[in-house]
Amino acid sequence: MTEPTRATVRQRLYAFLIAGLGGLAASAVSFSMAVYEAAHPPETPAVAAGQQIDTGRWFVTLRSARIGTISPTGVPPSNPKQLIMVDLDVVNRSAMPNNLLGKVVVPAPLAAPAGAVPEIPTTYLDRDKYFANHINPNMPERVTMAWTWPQDMPVPETLTVIVKGEIYKLRDNLYGATGWYDGDPVATVELPVERVP
Amino acid sequence: MTPSRRGYWLSMAALAVALPAALAVSGWGSFVNWRAVNVREPTAAQVGQKVDYAGAQWTVTRLTRLAGGEGRAVVLAEFEAVIPDPKAFANVPCQIGLSDGEGRTWQPVFLGDPVVRKMYPEALQRALCGGPSFAEAKGGEPVRMAASFAIPASASDLKLSVALLSALPAYLSVSEPQP
Amino acid sequence: MIGTLRTALALLFAAAVLYGLQHTRPRYSQITSPIVTTGGMNERVQTGNFALSLDSVRVARALDVETFGKTKAYTTPGVWVVVEGTAEARHETLSLTSADWISTAGVRYALTDRIPATIEMLPGDVNQPGLPRRALLVFEMPQEAVAGGSVAVTRSKLSPLDDEVQIAVDADTDRTEPKITLRRNNEGFPWTVLPQR
Numbered sequence: 383m384t385e386p387t388r389a390t391v392r393q394r395l396y397a398f399l400i401a402g403l404g405g406l407a408a409s410a411v412s413f414s415m416a417v418y419e420a421a422h423p424p425e426t427p428a429v430a431a432g433q434q435i436d437t438g439r440w441f442v443t444l445r446s447a448r449i450g451t452i453s454p455t456g457v458p459p460s461n462p463k464q465l466i467m468v469d470l471d472v473v474n475r476s477a478m479p480n481n482l483l484g485k486v487v488v489p490a491p492l493a494a495p496a497g498a499v500p501e502i503p504t505t506y507l508d509r510d511k512y513f514a515n516h517i518n519p520n521m522p523e524r525v526t527m528a529w530t531w532p533q534d535m536p537v538p539e540t541l542t543v544i545v546k547g548e549i550y551k552l553r554d555n556l557y558g559a560t561g562w563y564d565g566d567p568v569a570t571v572e573l574p575v576e577r578v579p
Numbered sequence: 580m581t582p583s584r585r586g587y588w589l590s591m592a593a594l595a596v597a598l599p600a601a602l603a604v605s606g607w608g609s610f611v612n613w614r615a616v617n618v619r620e621p622t623a624a625q626v627g628q629k630v631d632y633a634g635a636q637w638t639v640t641r642l643t644r645l646a647g648g649e650g651r652a653v654v655l656a657e658f659e660a661v662i663p664d665p666k667a668f669a670n671v672p673c674q675i676g677l678s679d680g681e682g683r684t685w686q687p688v689f690l691g692d693p694v695v696r697k698m699y700p701e702a703l704q705r706a707l708c709g710g711p712s713f714a715e716a717k718g719g720e721p722v723r724m725a726a727s728f729a730i731p732a733s734a735s736d737l738k739l740s741v742a743l744l745s746a747l748p749a750y751l752s753v754s755e756p757q758p
Numbered sequence: 759m760i761g762t763l764r765t766a767l768a769l770l771f772a773a774a775v776l777y778g779l780q781h782t783r784p785r786y787s788q789i790t791s792p793i794v795t796t797g798g799m800n801e802r803v804q805t806g807n808f809a810l811s812l813d814s815v816r817v818a819r820a821l822d823v824e825t826f827g828k829t830k831a832y833t834t835p836g837v838w839v840v841v842e843g844t845a846e847a848r849h850e851t852l853s854l855t856s857a858d859w860i861s862t863a864g865v866r867y868a869l870t871d872r873i874p875a876t877i878e879m880l881p882g883d884v885n886q887p888g889l890p891r892r893a894l895l896v897f898e899m900p901q902e903a904v905a906g907g908s909v910a911v912t913r914s915k916l917s918p919l920d921d922e923v924q925i926a927v928d929a930d931t932d933r934t935e936p937k938i939t940l941r942r943n944n945e946g947f948p949w950t951v952l953p954q955r
Contacts, residue, residue: 479868495783507872509833515871520900552785558787651889683887701928729889 409453426544429569434471436562437486439548439562443471445524447541447573454506455513464531468543468573469508471524472517476550476562479516481505485564487527491535503527528579538575545569587606604713621741621752622735636661638721639753642739644692652732654685655706656739657702659721672744673708676727680736687726696726702727708741790918794910797925807852807919808885810893810911812843815929816903816951818938821840822894825876825942832872834901837934840925840951841909845893847885855881856915857895861903861925866910870898876942880911894949896940904929 507514547565624630627712705725726751797803912922
């Protein structure tokens with residue numbers, strides 16, 4: 383048996399250097415790209431009320447916004463609080479029923495300083511004037527989403543609603559499971575806020 | 580044999596020992612858990628017999644089958660425990676079950692069956708086995724408990740089981756009295 | 759020269775193998791999917807834990823729910839599908855908490871959560887071994903999801919590799935009724951589907 387030829391020390395040093403420099407260069411490029419993207423966020427298009435927006439998992443069409451104390455059930459609450467309510471048409475485009483509209487439709491003042499107000503809205507099915515739970519696939523529904531608006535926060539003349547996209551992944555990075563994942567905002571919609579009781 | 584070859588074979592041999600050992604060590608916890616859930620050791624008793632279980636004295640006072648109609652039967656179990664140290668029992672979960680000769684198991688029904696309500700209204704006042712009923716224990720006074728089950732009338736060889744999580748794998752097993 | 763060529767070929771081959779592995783790998787949802795037993799209408803379909811048979815299916819454009827003398831109308835952009843059958847536990851007391859309608863396109867429609875809990879559907883039932891029990895399933899879906907659909911029932915949505923029964927329901931879409939009523943009975947059999955047929 384012949385001894386296998388071994389690389390000289392010099393050759394091995396070169397190999398180490400090239401691999402190391404290559405790796406460094408790759409991470410430098412990736413880091414600077416991330417910095418550039420953070421400095422230049424993509425412009426989210428402004429969409430007019432009444433226009434259908436494709437978020438991936440949903441089609442949403444924002445209709446109107448109002449502020450008041452009586453929820454769409456029509457039952458006055460025992461301890462009144464201000465609710466900002468947004469009427470919208472939704473179609474679930476996925477293959478499963480779900481009730482995660484709150485991840486997709488977010489009023490801008492609530493989105494910015496997180497934690498200031500509860501971010502999870504209550505969704506009402508207009509058809510029943512009652513809570514909406516699951517929205518079935520391919521069944522267009524008119525719903526009203528209601529967020530509690532803090533009493534000490536001024537009520538804006540117009541509400542900016544951010545509509546977020548969701549991305550379908552056949553395999554996620556952890557389990558290889560299929561699912562919907564948060565994507566970039568796809569649209570912003572300005573809605574005049576009407577005052578109702 | 581060169582020293583490097585010997586080292587190679589020694590490593591291979593060590594692997595043959597180390598690999599099963601690693602599997603055994605990492606699997607031991609799961610095995611213990613599995614055994615805790617699945618292996619049960621009955622403490623057998625008869626209806627009316629006093630028996631020590633889980634640090635208390637238990638008596639199953641009644642295990643009767645009531646006609647439920649349409650091939651259905653209702654089994655009423657009444658039992659009591661004298662608990663010397665109620666504090667130790669306050670948070671112990673308790674599982675009641677009924678099994679038959681075919682290995683089928685039934686869990687208690689929540690609301691008293693109409694048949695039980697009519698024939699043994701007193702049983703409805705009793706709580707199921709568990710923390711709240713134990714908490715009412717006062718030294719020496721037995722805690723009275725009851726459970727009812729809905730089973731097919733054809734089921735035979737019924738056994739009531741009372742299991743306290745603190746006493747597992749031991750559980751109390753009481754057979755239906757044979758006529 | 760030949761050495762270089764051989765290395766290049768080996769690399770290509772490795773890449774091809776990896777690509778093949780990536781694309782034939784079963785999805786996480788397939789690895790952890792329930793073990794399905796299939797059957798048809800009026801057939802006792804049995805798994806290790808439970809048995810289910812379905813014997814009645816009715817399709818209607820509107821649903822009235824009558825409980826304690828009050829009637830509420832439930833409209834829908836699609837149709838209501840009311841399925842009845844018999845469920846039985848085999849070895850231990852259990853509840854069948856998950857029931858979905860699966861359309862031929864593979865879209866799932868969950869049991870409706872719109873009608874009140876006073877109408878007890880299959881997930882709320884406690885099934886005792888040896889005691890078959892009548893089961894009610896109410897779905898809401900678009901008209902096109904009815905034909906060729908099947909009902910999938912399992913103990914829990916969340917337990918992988920559990921038993922699932924799938925029954926092909928041949929719903930007759932030509933016999934879609936304008937409206938059916940679901941009445942809660944205060945004594946005797948828990949519910950009635952009206953008009954009787």
